[in-house]
Structures are given as structure tokens and as C-alpha cells.
Amino acid sequence: MIEYSRQPHYLVAVDCIVFGFDGEHLKILLVKRGLEPEINKWSLIGGFVGADESPDDAANRVLKKMTGLEGVYLEQMQIYGDPGRDPIERTFSVGYFALIDIHKYQAQLNDDYEAEWFLINDRPKLIFDHNQMVADARKKLRYKAALHPILFEMLPKKFTIPQLHILFEEVNDTKIDTRNFSRKITSTGLLIKLAEKDKTGSKKGAFYFKLDKKKYIANSQAFLNLIPNLRV
Amino acid sequence: MIEYSRQPHYLVAVDCIVFGFDGEHLKILLVKRGLEPEINKWSLIGGFVGADESPDDAANRVLKKMTGLEGVYLEQMQIYGDPGRDPIERTFSVGYFALIDIHKYQAQLNDDYEAEWFLINDRPKLIFDHNQMVADARKKLRYKAALHPILFEMLPKKFTIPQLHILFEEVNDTKIDTRNFSRKITSTGLLIKLAEKDKTGSKKGAFYFKLDKKKYIANSQAFLNLIPNLRV
DNA sequence: TTATTAATTGTCGTTTTGACAATTAATAAT
DNA sequence: ATTATTAATTGTCAAAACGACAATTAATAA
Numbered sequence: 001m002i003e004y005s006r007q008p009h010y011l012v013a014v015d016c017i018v019f020g021f022d023g024e025h026l027k028i029l030l031v032k033r034g035l036e037p038e039i040n041k042w043s044l045i046g047g048f049v050g051a052d053e054s055p056d057d058a059a060n061r062v063l064k065k066m067t068g069l070e071g072v073y074l075e076q077m078q079i080y081g082d083p084g085r086d087p088i089e090r091t092f093s094v095g096y097f098a099l100i101d102i103h104k105y106q107a108q109l110n111d112d113y114e115a116e117w118f119l120i121n122d123r124p125k126l127i128f129d130h131n132q133m134v135a136d137a138r139k140k141l142r143y144k145a146a147l148h149p150i151l152f153e154m155l156p157k158k159f160t161i162p163q164l165h166i167l168f169e170e171v172n173d174t175k176i177d178t179r180n181f182s183r184k185i186t187s188t189g190l191l192i193k194l195a196e197k198d199k200t201g202s203k204k205g206a207f208y209f210k211l212d213k214k215k216y217i218a219n220s221q222a223f224l225n226l227i228p229n230l231r232v
Numbered sequence: 233m234i235e236y237s238r239q240p241h242y243l244v245a246v247d248c249i250v251f252g253f254d255g256e257h258l259k260i261l262l263v264k265r266g267l268e269p270e271i272n273k274w275s276l277i278g279g280f281v282g283a284d285e286s287p288d289d290a291a292n293r294v295l296k297k298m299t300g301l302e303g304v305y306l307e308q309m310q311i312y313g314d315p316g317r318d319p320i321e322r323t324f325s326v327g328y329f330a331l332i333d334i335h336k337y338q339a340q341l342n343d344d345y346e347a348e349w350f351l352i353n354d355r356p357k358l359i360f361d362h363n364q365m366v367a368d369a370r371k372k373l374r375y376k377a378a379l380h381p382i383l384f385e386m387l388p389k390k391f392t393i394p395q396l397h398i399l400f401e402e403v404n405d406t407k408i409d410t411r412n413f414s415r416k417i418t419s420t421g422l423l424i425k426l427a428e429k430d431k432t433g434s435k436k437g438a439f440y441f442k443l444d445k446k447k448y449i450a451n452s453q454a455f456l457n458l459i460p461n462l463r464v
Numbered sequence: 465t466t467a468t469t470a471a472t473t474g475t476c477g478t479t480t481t482g483a484c485a486a487t488t489a490a491t492a493a494t
Numbered sequence: 495a496t497t498a499t500t501a502a503t504t505g506t507c508a509a510a511a512c513g514a515c516a517a518t519t520a521a522t523a524a
Contacts, residue, residue, distance in 0.1 A: 004321050007280045009241035012313070012324055048239045051322070055313045079311050079326050081244070081287045090283070092244055092324070094311050147379075162502075180482055182503070202501040203491040225481085394471070412513060414472070434470040435522040457511085465524100472519070480511070488503070494496080 011091040014059045015046035015130065016074075017137035018067065019120075020102030021154040023163065026120040026170045027102065028134065031066065031113040037088055038127040044134070045115070046093065055094045063098060066115055068106045073099040073153040077133075077140055085129050097137040099153035145171050147223050149190055152211050160198050160206035161185060188224060190215050243323040246291045247278035247362065248306075249369035250299065251352075252334030253386040255395065258352040258402045259334065260366065263298065263345040269320055270359040276366070277347070278325065287326045295330060298347055300338045305331040305385040309365075309372055317361050329369040331385035377403050379455050381422055384443050392430045392438035393417060420456060422447050 018029040030042045045066045049058040056076070064070050077095040085091070107115060118124070120138065125131060145151050151167050152159070161182050169176050185191065192212050197205035250261040262274045277298045281290040288306070296302055309327040317323070339347060350356065352370065357363060377383050383399050384391070393414050401408050417423065424444050429437035 004243065004323075007243055008283045010244050010281075011239055012242050012244065049242075049313065051240045052315050054315065055311055055324075076310050078308050079287055081281065081326075083284050083286065092287075094313075160502090177482070177484085178501095179484080179503080179505090184481090197490090199490080202489095204489045204500075204502050205491095206502060392471090409513070409515085410470095411472080411474090411515080416512095429521090431521080434520095436469075436471050436520045437522095438471060467524070468522085470519100470521090472517105474517070475515085477514095478512080481509085483508095484506085486503105486505070488501100490501090491499085493498070 008090075011086075011089060012049045012055070013046055013091055013093045014049060014055055014062060015044040015080075015093050015095055015133060016059055016063055017077075017095065017097040017134055018045060018063070019097060019099050019137075019141060019154060020105065020117060021167050021170070022102055022117075024166065024170075026167075027117045028120055028123060029067070029105070029115055029117055030123065030126070031115045033127070034113055041127045042124045043127045044130045045113075049094075059094070059096045059098075066108055066110070066113065067100065068108055069100055069104060073150065075140075075144070077137060080129055080133065082129070087128075093133075095133045095136065097141060099141075099150060101154060101156055103156060142172055147225075148220065149188065149216065149224060150220075152216070158194065158196070158208040158210055160201075160208055162201060162206050163198075184225075188219070190219060240322075243318075243321060244281045244287070245278055245323055245325045246281060246287055246294060247276040247312075247325045247327055247365060248291055248295055249309075249327070249329040249366055250277060250295070251329060251331050251369075251373060251386060252337065252349060253399050253402070254334055254349075256398065256402075258399075259349045260352055260355060261299070261337070261347055261349055262355065262358070263347045265359070266345055273359045274356045275359045276362045281326075291326070291328045291330075298340055298342070298345065299332065300340055301332055301336060305382065307372075307376070309369060312361055312365065314361070319360075325365075327365045327368065329373060331373075331382060333386060333388055335388060374404055379457075380452065381420065381448065381456060382452075384448070390426065390428070390430075390440040390442055392433075392440055394433060394438050395430075416457075420451070422451060 020027045020029065029045060031045055033039055033041055033043055045062055047058060047062040049055055053061065056074070059074055060070070063072060063074070074096050077097055079092055079094050081092040083090060102117070123134070126134065145168070151164070151171060154167065155163060164185060165176065165178055165181050168181065190212050191209040194208040194210060196208045198208055199205040252259045252261065261277060263277055265271055265273055265275055277294055279290060279294045281287055285293065288308070291306055292302070295304060295306070306328055309329055311324055311326050313324040315322060334349070358366065377400070383396070383403060386399060387395060396417060397408065397410055397413050400413065422444050423441040426440040426442060428440045430440055431437040
């Protein structure tokens with residue numbers, strides 16, 4: 001009856017830009033393909049959307065498979081669907097960016113892929129339109145992180161203000177005054193100061209903080225102003 | 233060689249939430265389907281993505297066909313892809329929201345569809361997950377409009393501050409002090425005051441303004457703070 | 465001429481911002 | 495033990511932004 005069947009059918013995939021932070025620099029997780037086409041080339045973590053799963057399900061499945069992690073911060077970015085973006089067959093890909101605590105990551109044994117962390121500013125060329133995806137993801141991460149408290153997702157449970165500070169500078173690619181930053185971030189009320197100090201970075205040591213989960217969830221949609229003189 | 237062919241294939245569509253403003257209220261454009269399934273039910277403007285077009289192309293094509301308009305403000309929202317969202321066959325849909333000047337709209341003769349404007353707060357139930365799409369689009373419109381100067385897209389070339397004011401209140405579903413709003417919106421530097429006045433709404437008349445195109449383009453990504461006490 | 469109405473400009477205390485300085489808490493060197 | 499050193503933390507302050515609220519203005523209608 002209806003024309004559905006006459007319409008062309010396509011493959012639908014997901015690709016994840018996985019961001020991590022090693023304490024100094026922003027990194028992304030890439031995989032070396034063990035399959036044709038583009039065998040041995042670096043690419044984003046991705047996979048086809050199965051018959052019984054949503055794109056979100058697929059992204060979570062792929063992430064679990066490649067990082068061993070579940071319930072990570074995952075945000076849909078946009079769809080990539082130019083005809084010809086995949087040389088084999090027309091494929092739509094839903095781009096996601098993920099934020100993970102790099103220390104929780106554990107390499108998964110996998111015959112098809114070989115995963116590796118790269119500095120965001122020193123990464124290999126990627127297949128297809130994956131380079132564009134990374135650029136878009138970075139832009140969106142910067143945008144979102146300027147307004148919402150999401151960067152905690154890349155830090156361990158316990159973290160210090162200086163750690164946060166470096167992360168913010170790294171993501172926004174700018175210098176931020178430590179004194180003003182400290183005041184701003186604590187004034188959000190999202191942090192709980194712990195008794196313990198991290199002495200690895202300095203003689204004085206920096207107090208550990210943890211997230212106030214309740215407030216974090218309640219404020220996840222709130223607008224903040226974490227970046228001075230912000231212009232996107 | 234590669235497994236692509238063994239993967240399931242799907243339909244990919246676009247659906248557009250078309251927003252307009254009649255001077256008093258926010259409206260959306262809906263169509264009555266003349267096709268099975270869900271014949272005679274109201275739905276969003278949409279269509280399948282053709283073999284040689286991107287989702288953006290498809291959205292523009294569909295909009296042109298249903299409104300007669302080209303080059304309208306169009307923004308990708310998210311993909312809808314739950315299995316079973318379409319009862320006939322698995323279909324992914326890329327949701328877009330569009331902002332148009334309602335007065336430029338002209339009904340298109342179309343055998344398959346019948347289009348009509350509805351008040352955003354008094355609209356019929358829609359097919360499939362289209363109700364969710366409208367809710368999402370409204371939320372995103374509100375979010376975006378709070379930070380970026382996009383609502384001009386729904387007004388004529390010449391507009392008055394009071395018109396803008398009503399539109400902002402309508403989109404954000406809140407009362408905004410006229411005096412502070414006027415000061416804020418003019419201080420963005422995006423408006424050029426014209427000599428002419430609009431006398432239809434009051435005795436004193438309100439000055440017409442037009443957009444400073446150059447500054448508008450340059451600032452389209454700038455953060456503004458147009459809504460007082462903003463909490464999303 | 466006056467009343468009316470909505471647009472526009474003005475006032476002002478409070479809060480936020482961001483540039484910059486001073487202090488503090490630890491360890492390492494003397 | 496004392497001092498130097500270093501990074502974390504707290505402090506200062508002037509300028510700008512914010513938002514609650516009042517007064518004035520420009521037109522038409524009575």
C-alpha cells in the first residue's frame with residue numbers, strides 16, 4: 001500500500017569521539033581498523049546500529065566493547081550523511097562525543113581493532129569524514145563545557161582545583177587566571193571539599209574535592225559562566 | 233569482502249518542526265497526511281532522504297515543497313531511531329527545527345498533504361513520536377534563543393522592539409520587563425534604528441528596526457544574555 | 465486642551481566580573 | 495633550626511552588568 005518499500009534503504013552507524021584527560025592534555029581514543037576498507041588506518045570508535053537497538057544503545061554497546069566502560073557521559077552530536085562519505089556503500093553515521101575518566105579505561109582484547117590514546121593536537125589522519133567529526137566534537141565540547149559542568153566527567157572521583165583548572169584551560173585552549181577560576185568554580189556550590197590533600201604536584205599540596213552529586217544532577221542544565229570573556 | 237552487505241538496512245527520513253510567529257503567539261506548521269498509514273492524522277513536515285542528497289538537502293527540499301520558501305533558518309536537532317517508532321518499517325528520522333517569517337509562507341498546492349498553522353500551545357496530537365519531537369524542538373529553541381540572536385528569523389525585515397519583546401516572552405514563556413529588555417537588545421549593537429514608525433499598535437508608535445546583517449553574521453555564535461534570571 | 469496609552473529613557477542599589485596582590489602551607493636547602 | 499622556595503589559596507577593588515522600579519515622551523482620541 002504505502003510507498004515505503006520503494007524508498008532506498010541505507011546503513012546506519014554510530015561513531016564516538018572519546019575524550020580523556022591525562023592530567024596535562026586532552027586526548028582522544030582511536031582504533032586501528034583490522035578490516036577492509038581502510039585496513040590499518042586510524043578511525044573513531046564506531047559500529048552499525050543493530051536491528052533492535054536505538055542509536056544511543058549502539059553507541060553504548062560500542063563504547064562498552066572498546067573501553068570496558070558502562071554508563072559513561074555520552075552526548076549525541078549530529079548526523080553525518082553526505083552521499084559518498086563511505087566509499088563502499090551509503091552509510092549514515094550518528095556522531096557522539098563521550099567523556100571518560102581515562103584511568104578507568106582498560107584496553108579490551110579485540111581481534112578486529114587496536115585502540116590507542118592520542119593527544120588531541122597530535123593525532124593521525126582519520127578515515128572518511130572522521131577528521132571533521134573530531135573537529136565538530138571539539139567545538140561542541142568547548143561550547144558545552146563553557147556553560148555546563150560536564151568536565152568533571154573526565155576526572156577521577158577525587159580531584160583538585162588545579163587539576164580542574166588545567167583541564168579547563170586545555171579544553172578552551174586559553175589561559176585562565178587561577179585565582180578567579182578557583183573562586184568561580186567553588187562558588188557554584190557543586191564541590192565538596194575533602195580533608196585530604198594531593199601532595200604530588202606541590203609542596204603545599206592541593207585539597208581534594210568531590211562532586212556534590214545531588215547538586216550536580218539538579219544543576220546539570222544550569223547555565224554557568226566558567227570562561228572569562230567568553231566568545232564562541 | 234567487507235561485511236557491510238550483511239548489515240540490516242533502514243529508511244532514513246527528515247522531519248521539520250517549523251516555527252512561526254503571528255505577532256502574538258508562537259505557531260507551528262503541521263500537515264494532514266493524505267497517505268497511509270495514519271491517513272488524515274496531523275504530522276510534522278517530513279520526507280525520506282533520497283539517494284543523492286544529504287539530510288540537510290532533504291530538509292530543505294521538503295521545506296521548499298511545503299512552504300515555498302528557500303534558505304530558511306534550519307538547525308539539526310537530533311536523530312530519532314527507536315526500533316518501532318514507525319509501525320510499518322524501521323525508519324530513522326533526523327529532526328530539524330526551522331524558523332520562518334510566517335508572512336512569507338504561502339500554502340502550496342499539494343494533493344498528498346494539507347498544511348495548517350497551529351498555536352504551539354493548542355495543537356492536535358501528532359503521529360508516531362512527533363509529539364516528542366515538538367517538545368524537544370521547543371526546548372532547544374528556547375535554549376538557543378536565550379544565548380544567540382536567532383529569533384529575528386521569525387520576524388519581517390522591519391520590526392519593532394515591542395514585537396521582539398512579545399516574541400521573546402512567547403518563546404520563553406515568561407514575562408520580561410520591557411524597559412530592561414529594550415536596553416539589552418539595543419546594546420547588542422545588532423539593531424539599526426529606522427526613521428519610520430509602526431503606528432498600528434499604539435498612539436505613540438514604535439520605531440522600526442532592522443538587523444545589522446554584518447554584525448549579525450559576525451555575532452551569530454556570540455553568547456548573549458537576553459533572558460533575565462535564566463535557568464534552563 | 466486634556467486625557468489616555470504605550471514607547472522610551474532614566475535611576476540606582478546590588479551583584480558579578482576580572483585584573484591584580486598578598487598570604488599561607490608545605491618541602492627543600494642551608 | 496632557619497630560611498628559601500614553590501604552588502595553593504584567600505583577598506582587594508574598580509568597572510561593568512544586572513534587574514527592580516520610576517519618570518518622561520510622543521502620539522491619538524476625547
